[in-house]
Amino acid sequence: MALLEVKNLKVTFPTDDGLVQAVRGVSFSVDRGKTLGIVGESGSGKSVSTQTIMGLTRGAQVEGEAFFQGEDLLKMARRQLQAIRGRDVGMIFQDPLSSLHPYYRVGWQIVELIRAHDRAISKKAARQRAVELLRLVGIPRPDVRVNDYPHQFSGGMRQRAMIAMAMALNPALLIADEPTTALDVTVQAQVLRVIGRLQEEFGTAVIMITHDLGVIAETADDVVVMYAGAVMEAADRDSIFYDHHHPYTEGLMRSLPAYGDDRQRLTPIGGTPPSLITLPSGCKFHPRCPYVMDRCRAEEPELEPVEQRYWHTSACWLPHSGPGRQEASERVYGEAATR
Amino acid sequence: MARFLVRRILQGILVMLLVTLLVFGIFFLGGNANTVATRLAGRNATPQTIALVAKRLHLNQSVPLQYWDFLEQLVWHHNLGYSYFHEQPVGSVLKQAAPITLSLALGAAVIWLILGVLSGVLSAVKRGRIIDRAITTLALFFYSFPTFVLGLMLLFLVSYQLQKRGIRIFPGQGYVYFSASPTKWFESLVLPWITLALVSAATYTRLTRGSLLEVMGEDYIRTARAKGLSERRVVFRHGLRSALTPVASQFGIDVGVLVGGAVVTEQVFGMPGLGYTAVQSINNGDLPVIIGIVIVASAAVIVANILVDLVYAVLDPRVRLH
Numbered sequence: 001m002a003l004l005e006v007k008n009l010k011v012t013f014p015t016d017d018g019l020v021q022a023v024r025g026v027s028f029s030v031d032r033g034k035t036l037g038i039v040g041e042s043g044s045g046k047s048v049s050t051q052t053i054m055g056l057t058r059g060a061q062v063e064g065e066a067f068f069q070g071e072d073l074l075k076m077a078r079r080q081l082q083a084i085r086g087r088d089v090g091m092i093f094q095d096p097l098s099s100l101h102p103y104y105r106v107g108w109q110i111v112e113l114i115r116a117h118d119r120a121i122s123k124k125a126a127r128q129r130a131v132e133l134l135r136l137v138g139i140p141r142p143d144v145r146v147n148d149y150p151h152q153f154s155g156g157m158r159q160r161a162m163i164a165m166a167m168a169l170n171p172a173l174l175i176a177d178e179p180t181t182a183l184d185v186t187v188q189a190q191v192l193r194v195i196g197r198l199q200e201e202f203g204t205a206v207i208m209i210t211h212d213l214g215v216i217a218e219t220a221d222d223v224v225v226m227y228a229g230a231v232m233e234a235a236d237r238d239s240i241f242y243d244h245h246h247p248y249t250e251g252l253m254r255s256l257p258a259y260g261d262d263r264q265r266l267t268p269i270g271g272t273p274p275s276l277i278t279l280p281s282g283c284k285f286h287p288r289c290p291y292v293m294d295r296c297r298a299e300e301p302e303l304e305p306v307e308q309r310y311w312h313t314s315a316c317w318l319p320h321s322g323p324g325r326q327e328a329s330e331r332v333y334g335e336a337a338t339r
Numbered sequence: 340m341a342r343f344l345v346r347r348i349l350q351g352i353l354v355m356l357l358v359t360l361l362v363f364g365i366f367f368l369g370g371n372a373n374t375v376a377t378r379l380a381g382r383n384a385t386p387q388t389i390a391l392v393a394k395r396l397h398l399n400q401s402v403p404l405q406y407w408d409f410l411e412q413l414v415w416h417h418n419l420g421y422s423y424f425h426e427q428p429v430g431s432v433l434k435q436a437a438p439i440t441l442s443l444a445l446g447a448a449v450i451w452l453i454l455g456v457l458s459g460v461l462s463a464v465k466r467g468r469i470i471d472r473a474i475t476t477l478a479l480f481f482y483s484f485p486t487f488v489l490g491l492m493l494l495f496l497v498s499y500q501l502q503k504r505g506i507r508i509f510p511g512q513g514y515v516y517f518s519a520s521p522t523k524w525f526e527s528l529v530l531p532w533i534t535l536a537l538v539s540a541a542t543y544t545r546l547t548r549g550s551l552l553e554v555m556g557e558d559y560i561r562t563a564r565a566k567g568l569s570e571r572r573v574v575f576r577h578g579l580r581s582a583l584t585p586v587a588s589q590f591g592i593d594v595g596v597l598v599g600g601a602v603v604t605e606q607v608f609g610m611p612g613l614g615y616t617a618v619q620s621i622n623n624g625d626l627p628v629i630i631g632i633v634i635v636a637s638a639a640v641i642v643a644n645i646l647v648d649l650v651y652a653v654l655d656p657r658v659r660l661h
Contacts, residue, residue, distance in 0.1 A: 056564055086567030093565075098558035103580055103655060113566040149656045165566070 002029035003205050009064035011052045018277040022048045024229040035206040037220030043273055045229035046209045050175050055081045087117040090166030094178040096158035100150035107146030110165045133164035137194050156187035170202050177209045225249050228274055228284035235312035245306045245314035247289045290332045347648050351641045358637040363406050379626050381423045420627035429631040439514050440612035444597040447535035455543020463551040482541035490534040490607035512609035531608045550582040587650045595643025599636025
């Protein structure tokens with residue numbers, strides 16, 4: 001059984017301008033100790049999905065199910081979900097400076113989390129644990145730095161402190177919401193390594209939310225590609241990178257610079273993501289899709305297996321067989337199209 | 340931190356010097372020694388008094404020397420001059436008035452701070468609900484209420500109506516010194532406190548509500564929730580802590596200004612504090628007392644501002660380093 005299984009999640013926000021359809025029937029699951037990458041551009045609903053199942057979105061209308069260790073998070077009493085947050089599910093966010101409280105010492109903030117879930121632990125023991133955690137994520141002289149304020153930490157150290165906090169109670173699941181986006185490239189790698197190491201040590205499952213395909217390539221076992229609040233394609237990492245089916249996934253890959261080849265032109269995806277209030281008809285990607293057919297404008301495709309592989313699904317009207325899909329690709333991008 | 344404090348205090352002293360220079364410029368310059376002396380001695384002064392004033396204040400000497408003399412008296416002898424109207428030193432006049440205004444201002448400040456911050460928090464947490472609307476409306480209502488109307492209404496509705504029924508808890512007018520009778524002191528202050536607090540609390544309700552709503556949208560509030568803290572802890576320990584910074588600075592300025600005299604409230608309740616005394620002195624042309632009150636009021640504002648900076652540093656660790 002999966003550790004977390006989200007089924008048909010729908011999240012809408014009523015606003016003055018109309019109903020914002022942030023998430024429109026999303027399903028995914030994470031197994032114990034594995035990493036699920038959720039990739040998509042801003043506004044694709046990737047962050048809203050995970051924050052909603054953890055009860056962190058306000059003023060939203062939520063439908064669907066989210067089973068965590070067998071219990072539905074969306075039907076849980078507020079107190080029960082509150083107890084799970086921080087203890088069984090750790091979370092880290094995009095900007096580590098604004099995510100830590102500027103008025104409190106880093107150590108204090110970790111101790112606060114530990115003591116919120118374990119009233120029996122003494123202040124001293126919790127503090128000891130905080131120092132230990134900071135050491136674990138590679139903060140130098142943790143016994144001293146535990147007394148620092150967040151602004152005395154560098155960007156990478158802050159994110160490592162966030163990781164230390166999120167992992168303090170050895171959660172079964174870590175939700176990393178764009179953990180490297182606000183960091184320098186060199187620091188990004190460090191942070192990903194720290195997450196990877198802790199994941200291995202504690203057997204934590206990770207949901208890695210990012211718009212950076214490099215991060216996905218480095219960390220994910222399985223990948224969900226989201227667009228306009230829905231899943232476009234879901235598969236294991238290698239299939240997503242080397243055997244993708246959906247034109248949106250293909251577009252993402254084509255806009256990546258190929259390593260070691262600086263002469264190849266990048267092909268961006270034309271157009272802009274749709275407004276979540278007035279979504280296009282049919283397939284939500286059709287206005288930007290080079291393969292667009294009449295059917296795409298009329299009907300929205302559902303996720304269907306690609307080549308009968310149940311673990312690889314794509315929501316697209318193109319043929320779900322390998323040769324059929326290849327033919328379409330050659331038609332649009334020409335014979336030389338390399339995938 | 341110590342350097343920061345020293346710098347702020349030095350700045351305060353500089354501002355204070357400028358205030359004295361301004362006061363000196365307004366009241367001691369212009370015309371000859373005789374006109375100044377006449378001004379200071381009051382309307383009904385005899386020529387002998389005027390001559391005495393001119394001599395005491397060295398009004399026949401050069402201007403810088405006069406200013407130096409004014410400063411010397413102020414700083415070293417704490418001498419603010421002599422009120423010919425009250426026939427006692429200005430210092431003594433202020434010493435009688437200051438405790439009244441202090442009791443009034445500080446008591447009211449505590450009430451409005453608690454009232455304003457708590458209603459602001461409630462309003463922010465229940466944003467958009469009926470209780471938020473009710474609080475916001477009520478705050479606007481008292482905010483737009485003139486102090487003297489509210490004071491007179493309280494006097495009529497509470498003090499007068501109760502007294503008519505033989506209950507004499509709230510005296511209508513006047514002030515009882517704390518040293519005379521602590522309970523009577525308290526009773527004499529309750530209505531003025533409520534008046535001043537209700538009118539001012541509205542500002543704090545709105546300020547706290549706005550500030551807290553802004554803070555609750557911060558990333559670190561999401562982190563606090565993600566940690567599994569109770570909503571109460573999220574609001575008070577994480578949200579309010581940050582939201583209080585602008586409230587603290589507003590509070591410092593308001594209290595500082597108020598300590599210089601709560602003019603209207605003191606008038607309505609017949610409390611001879613600094614504000615009351617200032618109005619009286621203006622009516623009587625009692626210039627030395629006015630000068631004294633201006634200097635005390637300026638000092639209060641300056642001290643309050645330094646205290647605000649100190650509170651800032653206590654609230655926000657990032658300030659401590661700069």
